[in-house]
Amino acid sequence: MSDSIVEQIPSFVADYSSQYGSYTAQSYAIRNICKQPSIYPLYGDSTQALVFRTYGPWWINMPSYRETKKHFKRWENEFTSRDFIDILYSNLVYQCISVDIYETYNPGSLQVVYAGKEEQDGSISWHRVWKFPEPFSIILRNDQQIFIENGRQQISDIFPNNINATTSALRSLHLNTDHEQVSKIYTLHPYPPAARMPRIVKIPLKNKVPFPTRHIRLEFDHSTTNYYIEIDTIKLCGDLLNTNQSAPAQTIQTQEENREGDSQNSLASLPFDLLFLIVSYLDLRSLMQLSSTCRNFRELCLDPLQFHALNLKPYWNGITNDAIQKFFLDHCVKTRYLSLAWTKSIAYESFNQLLITCSHNLVQLDLGCCSYLKGEYIQVIGDCCPNIEILNLENCSTLQNQDFLPLRSLHRIRSLNVYRTRIDYQTLLPLIDSNKEHLEHINLGSCQNLIDTVGIVKLLFARCSNLRSLDLWRVAIVPQSEFLSMVGLPYDSYEEERRIANLREHIREQLAIVYSLINMPVQITSMTHMVHLSEIDIGWTDPPPGFIKRLVQQAGHSLIKIFLTACRRISNEDIVAVSENCLQLRQLDVLGSRVIQEASIECILKRCVHIEFVDISFCSEISDEAISIWIGRYKNCFKRSYQPITNDDIYSEFY
Numbered sequence: 001m002s003d004s005i006v007e008q009i010p011s012f013v014a015d016y017s018s019q020y021g022s023y024t025a026q027s028y029a030i031r032n033i034c035k036q037p038s039i040y041p042l043y044g045d046s047t048q049a050l051v052f053r054t055y056g057p058w059w060i061n062m063p064s065y066r067e068t069k070k071h072f073k074r075w076e077n078e079f080t081s082r083d084f085i086d087i088l089y090s091n092l093v094y095q096c097i098s099v100d101i102y103e104t105y106n107p108g109s110l111q112v113v114y115a116g117k118e119e120q121d122g123s124i125s126w127h128r129v130w131k132f133p134e135p136f137s138i139i140l141r142n143d144q145q146i147f148i149e150n151g152r153q154q155i156s157d158i159f160p161n162n163i164n165a166t167t168s169a170l171r172s173l174h175l176n177t178d179h180e181q182v183s184k185i186y187t188l189h190p191y192p193p194a195a196r197m198p199r200i201v202k203i204p205l206k207n208k209v210p211f212p213t214r215h216i217r218l219e220f221d222h223s224t225t226n227y228y229i230e231i232d233t234i235k236l237c238g239d240l241l242n243t244n245q246s247a248p249a250q251t252i253q254t255q256e257e258n259r260e261g262d263s264q265n266s267l268a269s270l271p272f273d274l275l276f277l278i279v280s281y282l283d284l285r286s287l288m289q290l291s292s293t294c295r296n297f298r299e300l301c302l303d304p305l306q307f308h309a310l311n312l313k314p315y316w317n318g319i320t321n322d323a324i325q326k327f328f329l330d331h332c333v334k335t336r337y338l339s340l341a342w343t344k345s346i347a348y349e350s351f352n353q354l355l356i357t358c359s360h361n362l363v364q365l366d367l368g369c370c371s372y373l374k375g376e377y378i379q380v381i382g383d384c385c386p387n388i389e390i391l392n393l394e395n396c397s398t399l400q401n402q403d404f405l406p407l408r409s410l411h412r413i414r415s416l417n418v419y420r421t422r423i424d425y426q427t428l429l430p431l432i433d434s435n436k437e438h439l440e441h442i443n444l445g446s447c448q449n450l451i452d453t454v455g456i457v458k459l460l461f462a463r464c465s466n467l468r469s470l471d472l473w474r475v476a477i478v479p480q481s482e483f484l485s486m487v488g489l490p491y492d493s494y495e496e497e498r499r500i501a502n503l504r505e506h507i508r509e510q511l512a513i514v515y516s517l518i519n520m521p522v523q524i525t526s527m528t529h530m531v532h533l534s535e536i537d538i539g540w541t542d543p544p545p546g547f548i549k550r551l552v553q554q555a556g557h558s559l560i561k562i563f564l565t566a567c568r569r570i571s572n573e574d575i576v577a578v579s580e581n582c583l584q585l586r587q588l589d590v591l592g593s594r595v596i597q598e599a600s601i602e603c604i605l606k607r608c609v610h611i612e613f614v615d616i617s618f619c620s621e622i623s624d625e626a627i628s629i630w631i632g633r634y635k636n637c638f639k640r641s642y643q644p645i646t647n648d649d650i651y652s653e654f655y
Contacts, residue, residue, distance in 0.1 A: 004241035005097065008089045009233055010034045014215070015086040017342075017369050017395060018053035018420070020228065022474050022540075023448050030085060039232040040102045041141040042644035043198040043654045045617070049104060049230035052083045053445075055222045057181035058587060058613055062561060064441045064469035064535055067415055068390055071337040071364060072311040076283045079314030080187050081111045081219035084342065084369075089214040093238035096205035099216055100237060103201060104644065105230035108151075108194025109222035113203050114317070116215025123345060124215055126317040129208040132188055132221070139200040141650045152188070155195045162651035178637045181612065182224050191224040196653045205238070212242070227639055275300055284315065302331055309337035313366070316342035324350040332357050339366035341392070346370075351377055355384045364390035368417070371396065375403035382406030394419040394443065401449055407431055415441040419471070425452035426510060429459060433518040436463040445473035445537065451503070452511060454482040454496075455520065461486060461530065462521040469535035473563070476541075483543040487550040488524040527554035534558050539565030539589065548574035556581035565615070566592040572600040579603035589615040591639075598626045605634050615639035 010033050021028035027047035039046045059065055060082075099113055113130040130136070133151030140146070146158060182191045216236055222229050267275070279287060279301055291301035300306075310332065312319050324346065332338070335358045340346065355362070362385045367373060373396050381388065388410055393399070394417045404418075404427040413435040428450065432439065442460065450456060453475055460467060477483060479499060484491040500508060514520075533555045548570055552559065559582045564570055567590070575596055578585065585608040590596050596619055604611060616622050617640050627638050647654065 005237070005239050006091070007100070007235045007237045008091060008093075009036055009235055010087045011090040012088040013085060014088050015084075015369070015371055017083045017085070020051035020053055022446065023420075033085075033087070033231060033233045035233060037102050037232050039104045039230075039644055040200070041198045042646050043104055043196070044644035045105055045228070045641040046230060046232075046644050049232055050085070051228050051230050052220065052222065054082070055106070055225050055228045056178065057185050057223055060185055060223060061181055062469075062535055062587075064415075064443075064471075067441060068364075068366070068392065068417070071309045072339065073280075073309060074283060074287075074311065075281060076311060076314045077186065078283065078285075080189075080221045080223070082221055082223060084217060084219045086116075087216045087218070087234060087236075089216070089236050091240050092212040092214050093209075093236060093240060094212045094242045095239040096209040096213065097237045097239070098205055099203045099218075100235040101201040101203070101218070102198075102232035102234070103194075103229070104198050104232045105641075106196065106222075106225045106227050107199055107201070107229070108192070109189065109220045109225050109229050110201060110203070110218060111188075111221040112217075112219040113205075114217035114219075115205070115209045115211075115213045116217065117211045117213060118215070126215075126217060126344075127209070128317075129205055130203050136204065137202040139202065141198060141646075144650075145202075152190055154190070155192075159195065159651055178226060181637075185223055187221055187223045189221055189224045192226055193224050196226070197650070227641055272300065276303070276305075280306065284311075304331055304334040307331050307335050310335050311337075311339045312343065313339045313341040313368075316344065319343045319346065321347045321350040324354050329353055329357050334361060336361050337364040337390075338362060339364075340370060341366045341368035343370055343372075345372050348374070348376055348380075352380050352384075355380050359384050360387055362388055364388070366390075366392040367396060368392045368394045369396070371398050373399055373403075375400070375406075378403050379406045382409040386410065387412055389413060389438070390415040392417040393421055393423075396421055399423075401426065408434070411435060412438055414438050417441075417443040418447060419443045420446040422449045423447060424449050425456060425514065428456050429514050429518055429520075432456065432459050433463065436465075438466065439464045440466050440468045440532070442467070442469070443471040444475055445471045447475060450475065451507060453477050454486060454499070455511075455515070457486045458521060458524060459518070461527055462524050465529045466532055467530055468532045469561075470533070471535075471537045472541055473537045473565070474540045477543075481544070483547045485523060487547060487554065488526060489546060489550050527551070530555040532558055534584075535561040537561070537563040537565075538567065539563045539591075540567075542567050542569055544569050545571040545574065549577035552578050552581040558584060560584050560610070561587040563587070563589040564593075565589050568592055568594060571595060572597055575600040576603050579607040583608060584610055586610050587613040589613075589639075590619060591615045591617045591641075593619050593621075595621065597621045598623070601626075601630075605630060605636065611636055613637050613639070617641040 013031050013034065016030045019028065019030045028051040030050050032048055033050045039049055101110060111132050112128060114126040115129050116124040116126050119125055136148050138146050138148060148158065179191060279290060282290065287301050287306065291298045332354065338358060365381065365385065365388055389412050391413060397420055399421060401422045401424040404423045407427055408430045411434050444450065454477060460470065479495050481491050481495045482499065485496065536559065562578060562582065562585065570593060572595065588604060588611065601616065601622065614636060616638060627640060631638060
């Protein structure tokens with residue numbers, strides 16, 4: 001290898017869509033890739049790895065998720081990415097050789113690779129350089145390199161002489177509900193996506209990047225993985241020396257010259273209404289291409305009703321200010337459902353004009369992971385879009401708490417996702433109160449700046465009788481005794497007084513004003529009015545014993561999902577109460593419990609006949625032998641992770 005060819009580890013993570021770890025902790029954080037390999041070649045669940053928030057089909061198939069996607073019916077079959085990460089490296093690479101991904105748990109979910117070009121105006125233009133299932137290589141622990149011609153190859157094809165077809169990864173495909181759930185979604189990846197073993201994935205970049213770069217973006221489709229994917233590090237390999245050689249010319253596909261014939265073909269002669277329905281099944285790119293073929297198709301394809309639901313997320317790297325100004329402003333006058341998720345650097349003027357164009361028509365707006373947003377953008381939403389019902393601002397972490405205040409003018413919100421934002425009580429309490437009759441889904445996961453989490457949850461439980469899903473994952477609830485007050489159990493009122501007294505003076509004053517304006521309930525006596533609650537995630541909040549029992553006794557009969565991840569104080573009595581009151585339960589996560597016993601889980605399996613998913617990872621009182629018996633008896637999907645381990649047989653899959 002030439003002295004100028006180097007392998008760089010990430011210097012900085014510029015942007016990402018989600019992470020399992022918390023804001024401040026190093027465990028399971030995306031930034032864990034900014035290091036030399038420290039886990040590989042071990043295989044297993046490591047706190048020092050990159051881990052995204054979700055995996056598999058389980059979140060995708062929940063009603064709360066389907067509600068946000070059901071109106072975007074145009075089939076974008078080329079886009080199946082679920083998460084992304086934008087990486088910055090220290091040095092410019094003039095001739096890229098490869099991107100090397102160190103996969104140390106549940107490999108095989110890489111979907112797309114982009115390289116970023118630094119433009120003269122300081123922006124970055126992103127260019128796709130690889131997409132699954134294009135060829136790549138894998139390197140195993142013994143440094144054996146295997147060329148994968150097609151990512152959809154079967155495990156038995158890749159390892160014909162080494163992988164035993166009777167191993168559990170293959171044998172269990174039809175013995176659990178993973179397979180059934182995967183069949184409900186569209187994905188390009190097989191199930192399982194890869195053999196469960198540590199590996200280095202080498203994505204070839206030679207002659208694919210005709211410009212110097214230090215920016216790499218990876219997108220993942222982990223909808224078929226058995227558990228959380230984990231990555232040790234991601235290296236960029238290439239030549240740092242500028243040889244001044246011209247880069248290989250790229251083939252640019254140009255559209256055929258527009259021609260308008262004297263006669264119309266059989267398709268064009270169909271009735272307008274029928275043609276309109278046919279072209280509505282085209283993805284947006286194909287729709288635009290068809291519009292350039294003749295005048296009739298242009299009128300058909302560019303009719304504003306074709307943009308009734310406009311999902312621009314699959315085209316995030318092509319949605320520029322020019323595209324908005326010169327095209328979408330003319331065609332979005334009837335747009336009701338709009339997604340700008342993952343888009344980059346849309347200027348305020350363009351954003352403002354687009355939302356003014358949509359204005360009162362707009363019912364759904366998805367701005368997930370739009371890191372360019374500022375307070376003035378949120379003000380536009382409050383001023384111009386009074387009829388919004390579904391709003392997604394997840395991972396818009398650059399917004400400050402005061403930036404969210406204009407949302408208080410919205411009065412028809414049914415679904416609100418503010419995962420990993422700085423929103424606080426000043427916005428949420430008035431917003432919840434003014435939307436109490438409509439609010440069905442709210443995601444506050446990983447919101448670390450709520451300040452009055454207890455008051456927010458109390459208001460939700462007291463006033464929002466239509467609430468269907470509540471995500472409080474990694475939300476701080478202090479002091480812990482406040483949990484009891486949220487479900488109407490006896491609690492120490494002095495704890496509440498001390499909590500308020502410990503706040504800064506100006507926050508106490510603001511909170512008092514807000515409480516007065518919304519007539520904040522003093523305490524909750526009953527939650528039986530919450531007849532629609534079907535999903536709740538309180539992972540990593542650690543409620544005290546009795547909280548879950550009271551919750552499910554009052555509002556458990558419709559629950560299909562209960563996530564109690566790392567809630568180490570839940571008791572066996574709580575779990576038995578779940579089995580008695582949540583007969584519709586489909587998903588249960590009790591990862592990390594040190595007291596839950598096999599008999600309690602057996603109650604769930606016997607009584608909750610719809611159960612599909614049970615995560616009992618790191619539950620020390622539950623044996624592997626019991627799980628083996630349950631798999632054969634109940635045919636459910638049991639999740640059981642483990643710390644990184646090695647195996648003398650490098651071809652042996654891990655379980």
